[in-house]
Each structure stands twice: as structure tokens, then as C-alpha cells.
Amino acid sequence: MAAPQRIALVTGGAGGIGAETCRQLARAGHRVLAADLPLAPERQARFDAEMAGHDVAFLPMDVTDEAGCAAAIASARASHGEVDVLVNAAGITRDATLRNMSREQWDQVMSVNLDSAFVLCKLLAEGMAARGFGRIVNISSVNGQTGQFGQTNYAAAKAGLHGFTMALARELARKGVTVNTVSPGYIRTPMTDAMPEAAREQVLAMVPAGRIGEPADVARAVVFLCGDDAGYLTGVNLPVNGGLFISF
Ligand code: NAP
8 A cells, every 4th residue: 555645844845955955855755845034026936836747835934933834734734735744954053162152142043953853743743753754854063972172052053953852753653653854964954055165175085985975865864764664763862974074
């Protein structure tokens, strides 16, 4: 019997990694909701053109607004049905050394990168468990594994996602819901385009694969973990970093 069509919600779905994940999930047969901050008209037009021919609908959502997330999910449920797959890919950086970091920079990064996983999982995981199927993938970072100069906020949030993932994986394992993280290394997206050229070159020199990663490299790993046939993989962190950080 063919697997039912799954509905997937991707936060940060208009970003570099998020948009490619939406496309690949749609190609894999999912109906996809790309949840992101409302887009300016020309970015919305670009996004629509990129998604043409794919089963991807844009869902305006600010992941730092808990009530707004609940309302967006309620409207998505009414139009598309229950969400079976959640990819938490919304993320920001606000880099500064600890000495120069403001409380606001700390709080913003925690809110978008870590608290959002709590908010979205609270809204969606219970329904997945009740229906006996769910896939949750949290997009972390190699910098959550190794730390990075000027990123105490970002590294703490991304490392926190690993702990969150491992704990929630245990809570949901018997319910058919898997919870995993994917940890990208350096991937060509607007986030890394914003890095100073010298810093980007320095990092690239350390990547054994000898190239920057592409959003497709990360999306491939996410789609794999979201498959109906990936039910025995839970609490896992899957690094996609070209060998930048190798461990077991
Ligand atoms: P990106 O292109 O900047 O995508 C991030 C997306 O999240 C953007 O569309 C952004 O919208 C959206 N976003 C920001 N704040 C939001 C909010 N409050 N509510 C909803 N959406 C919000 O960056 P990316 O590189 O694709 O990053 C995707 C994920 O991968 C992030 O979690 C990032 O930390 C992680 N990651 C990236 C790399 C890398 O090398 N690129 C490496 C490791 C981990 P705006 O554009 O409007 O701000």
C-alpha cells in the first residue's frame, strides 16, 4: 500500500536551507508549508517562482510569537490538514564577543534558534503522538558542537537544540514520532554570504571536502530523516559539514 501523503511544515522555509528543504520534501511526495516571516513583495515573487511546480504553500509565521504560531498552525490545519513532519530551520546570528554582546543579542538568538523549537514542538508533537506518526528535525550547527569565536549566543542555542532533541526523542519514541538534529557546517546561504570574506576563506581552508556546502546537501539529510522508513532513527545528530568536524 502506498504511504499516505504527509504534510510538512518547515520554519525558515524561505531561507537558503529552508527553501531547498521545502523543494526536496515536495519532490519526495510531501505537501509542504514554508513558514517564514512575511516576505517583501519582490522576495515573495522570487520564492513563488522558485517553488513553481512544487506542492509548497507559503505560511506567514514569526517563530518568536507563540500566539501567532498557534493561529498560523490552526489556519494551516483547516486548509491542508494535520502536520506530520516539522523541520525547525528558522535561525539568525547576532555575533559579538561576550564582552560586547548585549542582552538583546543574546535573547534574540535564543528566541529564534532555540525557544522556537519548544514552541513549535509544543504545538505539533502531541497531535503527531496521538496519530502515531511524526518526524521532527531540528537544524542545529557545527558551531553548537565546537563553539565559535563571537558566538556564545548562537553556540549555546544550537547546543541546546541537541539536548532538547535527545530528551524529546525519548519522550516520543514509543509513539511513532522521531526527533533528530541535522548539524550543517558552512553552507552557501544568505547567512554565510553575510560573513566577512576573510572569515569565510579561513573556514573554507579547514573543510576537508575542499568546498562550501550547498543547501541541497543539508536538505538531502533532512528528507532522509523525514521518510516513513526512517522510524528507527531517533535522538540522532546528523552532521553535514564536509568533514569540518569529525567525531563519533
Ligand atoms: P537563512 O537563509 O538566513 O534562513 C533563515 C530563515 O529563517 C530566513 O528566511 C529568515 O527570515 C527566517 N527567520 C528569521 N527569523 C525568523 C522568525 N522570527 N520567524 C520565522 N522565520 C524567521 O539562513 P540558512 O543558512 O538557510 O539557515 C537555516 C538554518 O540552518 C538556521 O537555523 C541556521 O542557524 C542553520 N545553519 C546554517 C548554516 C550555514 O552555513 N548557512 C550552518 C549551520 C547551521 P529573514 O530572511 O526574513 O530573516
